[in-house]
Amino acid sequence: MPNLQQLIENSRVNESIANKLFEIETEILACQSSQELLQRLLELIKEKFTLTGISLLLAEPTPISYLLGVKLQSSWHQQNSRQVSAETLKAFHPDNKPLLCNEPGSLKPVLPQSLLAGAESVALIPLRLENKLFASLLFTDCDKNRFHPALGTLHLEQLGVKASLCLSNALIRDQLEYMAHYDRLTGVANRRLMESTISEELVRQRRYGVPFSLLFIDCNKFKQINDTYGHDCGDKVLTYVADQLSQLIRENDHCFRYAGDEFVITLAGQSYQEARAVAKRLMAFFQNNPMPYQDQKLAVTISCGVAQSKGQENMDELLKAADQDLYRIKSAQPS
Ligand SMILES: Nc1nc2c(ncn2[C@@H]2O[C@H](COP(=O)(O)OP(=O)(O)OP(=O)(O)O)[C@@H](O)[C@H]2O)c(=O)[nH]1
Numbered sequence: 481m482p483n484l485q486q487l488i489e490n491s492r493v494n495e496s497i498a499n500k501l502f503e504i505e506t507e508i509l510a511c512q513s514s515q516e517l518l519q520r521l522l523e524l525i526k527e528k529f530t531l532t533g534i535s536l537l538l539a540e541p542t543p544i545s546y547l548l549g550v551k552l553q554s555s556w557h558q559q560n561s562r563q564v565s566a567e568t569l570k571a572f573h574p575d576n577k578p579l580l581c582n583e584p585g586s587l588k589p590v591l592p593q594s595l596l597a598g599a600e601s602v603a604l605i606p607l608r609l610e611n612k613l614f615a616s617l618l619f620t621d622c623d624k625n626r627f628h629p630a631l632g633t634l635h636l637e638q639l640g641v642k643a644s645l646c647l648s649n650a651l652i653r654d655q656l657e658y659m660a661h662y663d664r665l666t667g668v669a670n671r672r673l674m675e676s677t678i679s680e681e682l683v684r685q686r687r688y689g690v691p692f693s694l695l696f697i698d699c700n701k702f703k704q705i706n707d708t709y710g711h712d713c714g715d716k717v718l719t720y721v722a723d724q725l726s727q728l729i730r731e732n733d734h735c736f737r738y739a740g741d742e743f744v745i746t747l748a749g750q751s752y753q754e755a756r757a758v759a760k761r762l763m764a765f766f767q768n769n770p771m772p773y774q775d776q777k778l779a780v781t782i783s784c785g786v787a788q789s790k791g792q793e794n795m796d797e798l799l800k801a802a803d804q805d806l807y808r809i810k811s812a813q814p815s
Pocket residue numbers: 665698699700701702703704706710711712713714715718739740741810
């Protein structure tokens with residue numbers, strides 16, 4: 481039977497842990513995005529619970545790949561997270577509860593190399609989104625007894641549930657932000673984001689006198705693709721075009737879906753001649769690279785109109801000039 485002194489000491493420890501969890505929850509609730517939340521969560525846990533190491537194991541495929549896609553390549557994710565198959569992760573949490581282990585060797589396949597050296601015991605805490613396992617928080621400690629399997633996991637469960645709830649909130653914000661600015665089918669930015677990008681570029685051009693050009697792009701005979709191969713194939717073509725365009729332009733250029741089969745690319749700091757050269761390069765790429773579709777190669781080609789801002793015109797005038805150039809190019813093509 482624990483004596484009174486021990487009970488008082490236990491309750492003091494519990495209260496201290498509850499306070500730390502409350503502080504973490506309060507801070508992460510204020511985060512504006514899921515990315516900010518994950519970063520802050522890991523920093524706070526490591527600091528408040530003085531862990532040897534901490535990392536994030538992300539279930540692959542993730543239920544939010546369209547939100548995480550690009551972010552996974554960031555240096556933060558490279559250093560602090562790791563993708564693990566959803567099946568492997570699920571096997572650690574058969575009852576959705578945290579896993580404690582002081583035989584870290586058995587977790588070697590999922591333990592990041594950087595944490596392996598100082599790990600004598602490990603805790604894995606499941607994070608869930610809409611009832612699906614999304615990730616596991618991975619804690620390591622140099623004390624073999626810190627995460628001894630015989631210990632209770634109530635506090636870790638609370639941490640997992642609270643972090644999951646806060647993450648769900650942040651993801652709703654991310655999704656709203658994404659829907660407002662990105663095209664769900666192709667993943668490239670939408671017309672709304674295009675408008676603010678062009679406005680900013682025009683201001684920059686007027687202030688610093690740097691050139692600014694844009695391309696107005698249309699897929700050739702797209703209606704025919706839809707009519708011949710079906711709407712799903714048409715959707716794949718649009719995604720293919722958007723992916724290729726995004727990869728073919730520079731980091732500070734941007735690709736937007738304008739409408740239907742039309743895309744706009746902004747070329748920061750590029751003159752008319754340079755923009756023409758980009759247009760030529762993009763059109764040639766599609767001429768030479770038909771889209772793999774089922775067991776065929778589908779001809780997918782584009783036409784590009786070009787316009788350069790001279791510093792006087794507004795966004796609509798600039799887009800109109802590029803559209804007229806596109807019309808001129810399309811009219812010259814054999815039907
Ligand atoms: N599959 C699919 N089709 C779309 C989408 N949005 C628009 N469309 C179709 O895109 C087609 C565009 O047709 P047009 O503007 O005539 O283009 P086109 O056939 O490429 O004609 P040209 O530009 O003269 O070569 C229309 O049939 C639209 O229904 C979409 O998200 N997915």
